[in-house]
Amino acid sequence: MATTRPLSPSIPTHTPPEIAPLGNPIFARIRIANSSDVPHIHKLMYQLAVYERLTHMFSATESSLASTLFNSPPFQSFTVFLLEVSPSPFPDQPDGPVGCYSPITRVINLDHPIVDTDAPEFGSGGEAVVAGFVLFFPNYGMFLGKPGFYIEGLHVRECYRRKGFGKMLLSAVAALGAKMEYGKVDWLLLDWNANGIGFYKKMGAEVVQEYRICRLIQDALKAYEI
Numbered sequence: 001m002a003t004t005r006p007l008s009p010s011i012p013t014h015t016p017p018e019i020a021p022l023g024n025p026i027f028a029r030i031r032i033a034n035s036s037d038v039p040h041i042h043k044l045m046y047q048l049a050v051y052e053r054l055t056h057m058f059s060a061t062e063s064s065l066a067s068t069l070f071n072s073p074p075f076q077s078f079t080v081f082l083l084e085v086s087p088s089p090f091p092d093q094p095d096g097p098v099g100c101y102s103p104i105t106r107v108i109n110l111d112h113p114i115v116d117t118d119a120p121e122f123g124s125g126g127e128a129v130v131a132g133f134v135l136f137f138p139n140y141g142m143f144l145g146k147p148g149f150y151i152e153g154l155h156v157r158e159c160y161r162r163k164g165f166g167k168m169l170l171s172a173v174a175a176l177g178a179k180m181e182y183g184k185v186d187w188l189l190l191d192w193n194a195n196g197i198g199f200y201k202k203m204g205a206e207v208v209q210e211y212r213i214c215r216l217i218q219d220a221l222k223a224y225e226i
Helices: 035-051 062-068 165-179 194-202
Strands: 024-032 079-086 104-110 129-141 146-156 184-187
Touching (some): 035 062, 079 165, 129 184, 146 165
Antiparallel strands (some): 129 146
16 A cells, blocks of 8 residues: 655645635525414515505404415415525425425525514424515406416515515416416506516516506495395
């Protein structure tokens, strides 16, 4: 066996420095929500009402959500996608209910770690926390002659904004619509929300100026009861 010649004492030895991980990775997952997620969904909806300055219209309760959101298979009626984040990879999971949807996972490298002071309130098991949601359901494009999806609400908690998570949620709905050969995805946007308008335009959305919302709600709708 060959022997290694010892280094001369005059030649210094050098140990390469340990390479630190690049940036601050965070693991994200989008999955179908279920009835056990209602407390988180309710809190997120209220946060969205605060952001949109519409808390005076907010009357949803955990009970009302639990009794109305999960009565049909996903995508046939109301569906909620939850966005979860974790400092560690998510374990592999089977497909969603009745094998209809596999969770989407991503690794996002951030410049700085996220400080989430509300993490205990939004914990969803292990190190994971709920960071956002999107609620959508089928509609129909009569001029297209095709079904579509209508997004009732999309919200990302404040400390997770401007990091690609909103795009991830919207893309999940759009990708599902494209896969199902639907004709469109619609949603509403408040006219003062300049950041939102710019964000959706960058994602390829057309902001239609010609339409106005017409709505019968609460007492105005109740007046039609026979």
